Amino acid sequence: MAIRLNHSVIPVSVKLGAPTRVSARSSLPFSVGDWRGVSTFSGARPLVLAKVKLRAESTEEDRVPIDDDDDSTDQLVDEEIVHFEERDFAGTACVPVYVMLPLGVIDMNSEVVEPEELLDQLRTLKSVNVDGVMVDCWWGIVESHTPQVYNWSGYKKLFQMIRELGLKIQVVMSFHECGGNVGDDVHIQIPEWVREIGQSNPDIYFTDSAGRRNTECLTWGIDKQRVLRGRTALEVYFDYMRSFRVEFDEFFEEKIIPEIEVGLGPCGELRYPSYPAQFGWKYPGIGEFQCYDKYLMNSLKEAAEVRGHSFWGRGPDNTETYNSTPHGTGFFRDGGDYDSYYGRFFLNWYSRVLIDHGDRVLAMANLAFEGTCIAAKLSGIHWWYKTASHAAELTAGFYNSSNRDGYGPIAAMFKKHDAALNFTCVELRTLDQHEDFPEALADPEGLVWQVLNAAWDASIPVASENALPCYDREGYNKILENAKPLTDPDGRHLSCFTYLRLNPTLMESQNFKEFERFLKRMHGEAVPDLGLAPGTQETNPE
Numbered sequence: 001m002a003i004r005l006n007h008s009v010i011p012v013s014v015k016l017g018a019p020t021r022v023s024a025r026s027s028l029p030f031s032v033g034d035w036r037g038v039s040t041f042s043g044a045r046p047l048v049l050a051k052v053k054l055r056a057e058s059t060e061e062d063r064v065p066i067d068d069d070d071d072s073t074d075q076l077v078d079e080e081i082v083h084f085e086e087r088d089f090a091g092t093a094c095v096p097v098y099v100m101l102p103l104g105v106i107d108m109n110s111e112v113v114e115p116e117e118l119l120d121q122l123r124t125l126k127s128v129n130v131d132g133v134m135v136d137c138w139w140g141i142v143e144s145h146t147p148q149v150y151n152w153s154g155y156k157k158l159f160q161m162i163r164e165l166g167l168k169i170q171v172v173m174s175f176h177e178c179g180g181n182v183g184d185d186v187h188i189q190i191p192e193w194v195r196e197i198g199q200s201n202p203d204i205y206f207t208d209s210a211g212r213r214n215t216e217c218l219t220w221g222i223d224k225q226r227v228l229r230g231r232t233a234l235e236v237y238f239d240y241m242r243s244f245r246v247e248f249d250e251f252f253e254e255k256i257i258p259e260i261e262v263g264l265g266p267c268g269e270l271r272y273p274s275y276p277a278q279f280g281w282k283y284p285g286i287g288e289f290q291c292y293d294k295y296l297m298n299s300l301k302e303a304a305e306v307r308g309h310s311f312w313g314r315g316p317d318n319t320e321t322y323n324s325t326p327h328g329t330g331f332f333r334d335g336g337d338y339d340s341y342y343g344r345f346f347l348n349w350y351s352r353v354l355i356d357h358g359d360r361v362l363a364m365a366n367l368a369f370e371g372t373c374i375a376a377k378l379s380g381i382h383w384w385y386k387t388a389s390h391a392a393e394l395t396a397g398f399y400n401s402s403n404r405d406g407y408g409p410i411a412a413m414f415k416k417h418d419a420a421l422n423f424t425c426v427e428l429r430t431l432d433q434h435e436d437f438p439e440a441l442a443d444p445e446g447l448v449w450q451v452l453n454a455a456w457d458a459s460i461p462v463a464s465e466n467a468l469p470c471y472d473r474e475g476y477n478k479i480l481e482n483a484k485p486l487t488d489p490d491g492r493h494l495s496c497f498t499y500l501r502l503n504p505t506l507m508e509s510q511n512f513k514e515f516e517r518f519l520k521r522m523h524g525e526a527v528p529d530l531g532l533a534p535g536t537q538e539t540n541p542e
Contacts, residue, residue, distance in 0.1 A: 104186035132168030221295025284440035285323035354397035380425030
């Protein structure tokens with residue numbers, strides 16, 4: 001049944017300060033924070049605060065001498081008016097909203113951290129009708145010391161707290177290390193007994209061309225190799241998931257746990273760890289291929305021999321380094337080797353290994369959770385999207401160059417297992433990226449459009465989450481536009497949205513009011529202040 005999306009538009013006049021160039025994301029690749037700038041997003045103009053003075057943040061080339069005693073700039077502020085619009089989502093489909101709990105809500109001793117404070121925060125979330133919370137169940141905590149000895153005690157206490165408040169729980173099977181990535185404030189390694197194996201056999205980890213080992217997660221080359229105390233990686237993942245399903249049976253029976261998200265790689269995402277900060281990567285570096293452990297190299301050599309070109313059983317030798325640009329390499333530049341016979345062979349193999357890993361683990365998840373909805377997360381690699389090679393996507397395993405659709409095959413694999421696709425970066429705006437990082441040739445809006453449509457065309461549910469913390473109305477409006485697209489002829493919308501993440505900043509009064517307003521609109525409820533920036537009133541020029 002088609003879903004009708006209302007599109008009531010309320011124009012508002014707001015006074016804006018003198019224009020200036022702003023870069024509020026100098027330290028992060030694509031944060032949103034509480035910055036309110038001037039850009040354009042689908043169907044509306046952004047919100048801005050009245051009488052904003054931004055002289056201090058202008059660049060040297062933009063800066064002109066200003067007499068602080070001269071009030072002409074204030075006069076300019078009073079005369080510059082910006083009109084913007086907001087869509088009315090009242091009566092639209094309800095998109096459930098979950099809130100991620102802190103990464104370290106359970107400590108290494110499997111105890112709930114600061115339970116009283118957490119309980120107060122959960123009560124506050126419940127008071128504004130949040131649908132539920134997302135919880136990472138860390139492999140490195142639960143099966144830390146001994147194979148197949150699981151300690152779920154802290155999670156049992158936490159889940160009881162959540163259940164008593166009437167909230168639902170999205171559970172993440174987190175088989176990766178926490179720490180070292182943007183937004184990570186705790187360090188949780190993979191199990192100690194696995195790291196002991198890695199000391200004598202470092203090829204269980206992803207490896208780059210220089211031989212550096214990445215301990216964030218296990219290489220997919222050992223999915224079927226009995227190198228983990230007699231078990232394959234697939235068997236280890238299945239045993240962990242099955243233990244959870246048995247331990248928390250009552251929560252499944254009561255529908256407290258409606259969905260399990262299965263970690264498929266670094267940060268829980270289906271991708272190679274191609275841009276690790278620990279090896280010096282900085283945005284918008286293209287990253288590096290991660291296939292140089294002996295298991296994946298053996299797979300590549302076998303694939304080359306089957307193809308009849310055994311000399312292709314090697315990685316590219318002209319991709320340069322983590323922080324290179326596409327045009328600075330022989331492989332990724334326009335007309336480069338990525339589009340040669342060898343390049344196409346290698347990229348097909350590299351991306352197929354990624355899809356096959358997801359295929360195998362999701363099959364195990366369906367066996368472990370029999371009848372419960374499963375999901376997996378796909379990362380939003382939006383930098384260099386406007387180039388021919390899409391280099392950053394290629395090193396991450398997404399064969400999505402300008403002449404090839406890299407997300408259709410992934411969506412088809414998800415469809416095979418009836419899995420929902422959880423996609424990131426729905427709050428990001430292409431114009432912001434162009435203003436702050438023009439050299440990155442990024443296009444998050446184009447990427448979101450491509451991935452969401454690939455998933456919807458495959459008839460699988462699409463969930464989403466923000467890439468980095470978001471507290472401002474402009475970011476929330478962008479999420480809403482992607483959650484319930486106005487132009488979709490079939491009225492398709494996100495199956496749910498997960499907010500990153502519960503923290504003291506979110507609970508601050510003004511931020512929480514903005515979040516509650518966003519929540520109502522995601523639920524299809526009316527809000528009384530459409531089109532008004534928080535703390536400002538409609539102003540008419542004199």
